[in-house]
Amino acid sequence: MGALILVLLISALAVIYSKYQSRLIFIEIQKQERALDQYEVEWGQLQLELTTLAELNRVEQVARDQLKLIMPLREKIIYIKP
Numbered sequence: 001m002g003a004l005i006l007v008l009l010i011s012a013l014a015v016i017y018s019k020y021q022s023r024l025i026f027i028e029i030q031k032q033e034r035a036l037d038q039y040e041v042e043w044g045q046l047q048l049e050l051t052t053l054a055e056l057n058r059v060e061q062v063a064r065d066q067l068k069l070i071m072p073l074r075e076k077i078i079y080i081k082p
Helices: 002-054 056-065
Strands: none
């Protein structure tokens, strides 16, 4: 009879432990999902910023204003064929 009670107690403790572990894992999954959501928002913002900075007129404007570059005359452009 004592062995049966011991097995029952061990079984109950195992159930409690497994439930505790599953809750810890669930909490970690929720944290990771929140982090993933934040990364997706940040990725979208970076994509928007990249699109804005890569626009042709933006590149031209920066080249003219900050780098003081000018577009060469059409007759001065040399095209090299591969």
